[in-house]
Amino acid sequence: MKEKLWKTLETLGHEVHQQGSFTDTSAYPDNFFTLWNDETEEKRHYDNKANYYIWHFTVNFYSVNPLLTETELLKAITLLKMKGWIVEGKGEDVYSGTNTHTGRSVKVKYIEKER
Numbered sequence: 001m002k003e004k005l006w007k008t009l010e011t012l013g014h015e016v017h018q019q020g021s022f023t024d025t026s027a028y029p030d031n032f033f034t035l036w037n038d039e040t041e042e043k044r045h046y047d048n049k050a051n052y053y054i055w056h057f058t059v060n061f062y063s064v065n066p067l068l069t070e071t072e073l074l075k076a077i078t079l080l081k082m083k084g085w086i087v088e089g090k091g092e093d094v095y096s097g098t099n100t101h102t103g104r105s106v107k108v109k110y111i112e113k114e115r
Helices: 002-010 066-082
Strands: 015-018 031-046 049-063 086-094 102-113
Touching: 002 015, 002 031, 002 049, 002 066, 002 102, 031 066, 049 066, 066 086, 066 102
Parallel strands: 015 031
Antiparallel strands: 031 049, 049 102, 086 102
16 A cells, blocks of 8 residues: 555655655755555454455655645645545644755545455
């Protein structure tokens, strides 16, 4: 599921990275997404097997341009909803770890049904 989310975000034309993957000496790209798998729940068990899973992710967008931080995350939210993701709200500000970038964050979910 992480790969599915990653590839979907890449279609917006920005790099995607695992949240927390930059080192203290890494230079941030001007604009980029990060993602983090917060939890994956098993649901509705039958015969000791889960019928579906709920994948929880945090998606962040960081930019040197504060306006782009807002608009690109909103584009990502629209795209994710079109692709079947459940998106909780329009996001919130998030600390970027540097004074050169601003960030926005949103929680997303995907329900994966067992086949």
